[in-house]
Amino acid sequence: TMLSVGLLFVIAAQPDLRCATCVHVMELLTAKLEEQREALEASRRVHEEAAEKAQKAQTKRWLKNEYAVALRAAVEDEMDVVCTRDVIAASREMRSACTALVESEADTLPRAVLDADPQFCASLVGDGQCQDDSAKAAAKAAYAVTVRSQSVPVAMSEAARSGPGGIVARLVGRTINGWVHNASETAHALVMLHSDPALDRADPGDADDVVASEFYSLAAAVNASRPAAEVLRFGQMDVSANDAPADVAEYAQSRMGAGARLVLWMRGSGSARPLPEVGEPPLTGLPASAVRGRLMQMLVASLGDKEGSRLRAAVSAHQQSPRGLEPIVGAGSKGRPARKAGAASERAPRVKAKARDAHPEVGIRRAQECEVCGLFFAQMAQTLDATRAALALSKEAASRRQAQIDGVQKAQTRRWLKMEYGQNLAAALEERMDGICTSEELLAAACSNHGPEGDGGEDEEGGWRPAAAEQPTPSLRRPDERPFQRAACAVRLEARCGALVDEAADEMQRAALDGRDATACALLLPACSVSQAMAFNSTFWASAADAHGREEAATSKDEV
Numbered sequence: 001t002m003l004s005v006g007l008l009f010v011i012a013a014q015p016d017l018r019c020a021t022c023v024h025v026m027e028l029l030t031a032k033l034e035e036q037r038e039a040l041e042a043s044r045r046v047h048e049e050a051a052e053k054a055q056k057a058q059t060k061r062w063l064k065n066e067y068a069v070a071l072r073a074a075v076e077d078e079m080d081v082v083c084t085r086d087v088i089a090a091s092r093e094m095r096s097a098c099t100a101l102v103e104s105e106a107d108t109l110p111r112a113v114l115d116a117d118p119q120f121c122a123s124l125v126g127d128g129q130c131q132d133d134s135a136k137a138a139a140k141a142a143y144a145v146t147v148r149s150q151s152v153p154v155a156m157s158e159a160a161r162s163g164p165g166g167i168v169a170r171l172v173g174r175t176i177n178g179w180v181h182n183a184s185e186t187a188h189a190l191v192m193l194h195s196d197p198a199l200d201r202a203d204p205g206d207a208d209d210v211v212a213s214e215f216y217s218l219a220a221a222v223n224a225s226r227p228a229a230e231v232l233r234f235g236q237m238d239v240s241a242n243d244a245p246a247d248v249a250e251y252a253q254s255r256m257g258a259g260a261r262l263v264l265w266m267r268g269s270g271s272a273r274p275l276p277e278v279g280e281p282p283l284t285g286l287p288a289s290a291v292r293g294r295l296m297q298m299l300v301a302s303l304g305d306k307e308g309s310r311l312r313a314a315v316s317a318h319q320q321s322p323r324g325l326e327p328i329v330g331a332g333s334k335g336r337p338a339r340k341a342g343a344a345s346e347r348a349p350r351v352k353a354k355a356r357d358a359h360p361e362v363g364i365r366r367a368q369e370c371e372v373c374g375l376f377f378a379q380m381a382q383t384l385d386a387t388r389a390a391l392a393l394s395k396e397a398a399s400r401r402q403a404q405i406d407g408v409q410k411a412q413t414r415r416w417l418k419m420e421y422g423q424n425l426a427a428a429l430e431e432r433m434d435g436i437c438t439s440e441e442l443l444a445a446a447c448s449n450h451g452p453e454g455d456g457g458e459d460e461e462g463g464w465r466p467a468a469a470e471q472p473t474p475s476l477r478r479p480d481e482r483p484f485q486r487a488a489c490a491v492r493l494e495a496r497c498g499a500l501v502d503e504a505a506d507e508m509q510r511a512a513l514d515g516r517d518a519t520a521c522a523l524l525l526p527a528c529s530v531s532q533a534m535a536f537n538s539t540f541w542a543s544a545a546d547a548h549g550r551e552e553a554a555t556s557k558d559e560v
Contacts, residue, residue, distance in 0.1 A: 019130035019139035021088070021097040022121035028082050029075050029113045036074035040067060068114075075110045084181035086174075090145040092246045148243040149173025162200050162236050167219045168192070169235040170200055173242035179235055180245065180265040180272075187233045188267045188303065190215075193252050194260040195240035211260040211283050214291045221318035228314035231307045232299070247272050259284035262295065264302055273302055293383070293428055294390050300427035308427065316434035357491045360479060363527070367475040368496045370528035371535045373508065373521035375445055376500070378537065379436060380429055380512040387428040422513070429509045437497040445536060446476050447489035466538070468545035474535040500525075 083089065083098035102109065105124070112120035121130045130136055150172040153159035162170040171179055171191065180189040192199075192215045199212055219234040237244070244252035248263055251274050259282050262275045275298050276283055283291050296315070300308035360368070436442055464473055464484065476492050477484050504524050511520040521533035534540045 016139040032078040171237040192236040225314035374518035374533035377518040468541040471541035
């Protein structure tokens, strides 16, 4: 409650801490007041002249009061962020005391600033403390914190940017707090904390860190999209040479030597959310796709649907660009992305689409869409499995999470926290579907030159070997008498995939989240059978053959 917060400030904190905190808060709020007063000076005179000319007494009062209202609003706005200012945020104790002070004195603090009350802090602290300038100065000195920091880079200089092509801001101990809590910024702040000096160069060279690679790739995608750039901005800091902000200092030090890690500072609230979270293992050693998935899950879950969709759209557009989201770090001295191993041999060459591949007759088109639906469900199942594994918490972290939920007073908030896991799964599926039609995984699953047995035979089936006699050759691979051609298969896949995503993406994702498999395609699509949807699922056909064999054996035994 407000009363308990006020008591916490008055009782728990030492008198000199309360004095130092109150003095700093008053000074910061007064500075904001003077800044606003100067900005409003010209308009104040205009309003006063208009007030003198006004006929109605009520209008005169309103015009004269508008200036005072604007001043108070500026003070109250600054109260929302005053505890994040460097002089306060550098000390964990002072920041806690500041939060308690602002919350407990939400009504009296603006009035004291507007009235320039010299005794406000003395009366609030009590015990004869904070009475004069010397006592205030002594209290401030007692809680002054020296922040370890590299030299502050000159604004707009090459040293102020990091990453390939300078795509992220380079931060140091004396600038990071003001940067992440900049009230004039409309975008949230995603910061990479690392301990590799090579990453602070405008060209990271051959540094090899999968977290840094995905961070830079995401920054490149977002910076290339104006809607997404309004949502998220990017910075990085070397914590081996600079102190992290007090709210993440302990986390930063505990992860020293564990590779790069990320912290998202939310606009407005200023709350910080790290990745990996406290109690979770480091991201180093995970494949790039897993790191990318974890990062997008955190961002989408934290930012909400509207802002999250902007990020997903930017990432999807970047994936489909010639550079895509290929690794940037470790790409060489010029910072160009390195081609993924095998990418040149895996992707089918571009060929001119034949009419019967791009626009087949209705029956073939529906059969191919049914098969693509089955492939989608296989891809979504892999995504959900990977996401569940990534979201699995250690026993200690799970206990803290449950305690957090149980400690929430509002039932609605408790429900929201419990729903967050499902929202993370949904976000992972949405991200997977965004670029699925251009993914190497889907192309390999449908148009690989190797069948289920992996023997790579060069026959008319392109090496296709059914797992059971009943398993059909997918129409995507051979819709007619022509022998299998990977390029033609890719044309059919691209044509059917785009149409299916537009038509039924939401329904398929909902079914996957409900635990359904490709058998749901028979209900979602016209003229789609379970056997056609399962055309690529060798496990399904092998299991069906085994079950059929057992039934025949049982029948034969009964007849005997």
